[in-house]
Amino acid sequence: MTFWNLFGGGDGARLQLMLDQYEQEQGGSDALQAATFAWGNPYYTKVSLATLGDKPPDVAVAHATRATNLARAGLLTEITEDVLASVGLSSTDFTPKVWESTVLDGKAYAIPLDTHPFVLFYNKTVCRDAGLLDADDELVPIQGTEQWEAALAAAKEVTGAYGASVATVSETATPWRFFQTLYSQRNGSTPFLSDGGTELTFDEALVADTLAYLQGLTGSGLMPQATDYAGSQTLMFTGQSAFYLQGEWEITTAQSVEGLEFGMVPVPTLFDQPACQADSHAFVLPTMERSPDQLERAMGFVKSMLDQSLAWAEGGHVPAYLPALRSPEYAAMEPQSDYAEAADYAVYDAPAWYSGSGSNFENIVGAQIGLVMQGIASPEEAIASMRSQLGTYARTADPLS
């Protein structure tokens, strides 16, 4: 049984515990060979080439937004109800929204594990001093840009450095997630891409305005202009900023910081409606000649992982497996259950052969957003660059069909 994934950091450590559990069930460490590869395009390139070269793993992890492209390229085995039933599962065991995201032309190609929304972390010590917590020591809900900026300003007073931090340097995914969260909160925001990526359909005025807003937050010193992924965390962990925005998976890193009191909530609704950028991790079965035995073993592994959904949820992810999501144990998990609602208004990246988590689309758009937040590019320059680069992809014949 071979299994490939792209989980680093806290996710990687959490996964290892689940894999150990599986090995124990199977009676020995010979039962499983798991390999972790570099996140994003390098991982999907590897999975694609291995499948084309007829040496794929039995099971691999894929983002929901990437799995559909792998399926269109003919690289995935269909997940039929029969296949699910062989380990006592059914498509109704999963959050409908997540399940739907893995379906292509009425056929499912992935078994979802979770939803991972972009959320707001807050340092309780700093927020308490800034008067941002209620009597229960929870963050007082923030609504609208005015309250948001006031909260950041109050926090900045306490920290002496920043109000909130988000990665802008050497990162494309994070700036995109932050931007997409705020852009999707606005009335009239249209999907970035349509018609399978052949049309660029973002609302230019709204994008420009949202970018200008982000630039204002960093330009005024409420947020840092230049900080990388690790740096943005360190700022919040060490009390130099009150808030930190990132995917919920960083909960593991935050928990490992000694003496840090923190909480997590959905990203506040700064504009018209609640929304947050998200994706889902799912299991896929790469195309290969499988004996019924091999298929059963692969599905047995997937089932074992799903059964450990609560362990996975400890790492921050919102389970997609309903028995876990609806369990009282999950409801009792703090701060996991505080932001679980974010999965309900999760916004996935627009489908296109070049889009999805860690894709060319995110790289192109995220890089420009990062430059805007660093104050190096103006919103207009960033939009022109996005248009020109995305235009090449939009005009290119889809290599998957």
Added chain:
Amino acid sequence: MSAPTITQPGVAASQPLRKDRMRAGDTKPAWLFIAPFALFYVLFLIWPTIYMVVASFFNTSIVQEGFGSFAGFGNYQEMLTRPEFWSAMWHTLQFTIYTTPPLVVLAFLFAILANRVRRGQALFRLAFFVPFILPSAAIALIWNFIYTPASGLLAVVQGWFGVEAPSPVLGTPSIAMVGIAVTTVWWTIGFNFILYLAGLQDIPRELYEAAALDGATPWQQIRWITIPMLSRTTTLVVLLQIIASLKIFDQVYLMTGGGPGIATEVALGLITTSAFTDFRVGAASAASVLLFIVIVIIAVLRQLIDRAQERRA
């Protein structure tokens, strides 16, 4: 037996015995000796090159059977009109311009210095050469740490000199390539250094002794003995360095992934992404053919300049 025996009939005629032996019995074993190499050469170099040229005229996709639909010059047109392609070609050239002069000049300087050291020469040789044996992944980790914004080694040192909030090297489009070039100079200087050191040790000592007797200063000795005597080494080093720099891929892929934006995306990065991430082998082949043409032009230009210099000399 020397090469002219086979290629120059005039010379061969004067050595009929050898030539006959070549023809009668020796060619078969010769071919056998060549065969293992030739097989790999054809399989992994000649055939892929032919495949590349053919695929560049088709909408070849790695996930579809065969070459796909005929595209004519469509792929070439796309690449030649695509700003990212030109920017990637420029970045490759930019990297070559940034790295070749320091890697030649500094390697030469360090080799002369190391050659003059009387004690502990082995240590200096080792110190300059050791980075070269490290894999690119290790190099990328080391330098990513050095360049880490705010908390990295460079930022700390800049802090001592009162530079507050220095621009992150790999995060600023205008200097990211400089950062990669500095990394590369540190990493690969050992190779050129060793070539120069070997060249230096081939220069007869008598020349220096004679020059010293005639009253030549150390600088004059370097200028009129060392540099001319090393001209062949320099020719080799420059050619190898230009080719190596044009093949830049690892450091960029590992350190910036072509970013920020596409500020450090190089030709091979664009080709790899097009072929294996976007699955567009046809478009990637067209870009490869264009890069191939550029490298051939540069190699020919250098050859011509060399010949002109030799004629003058």
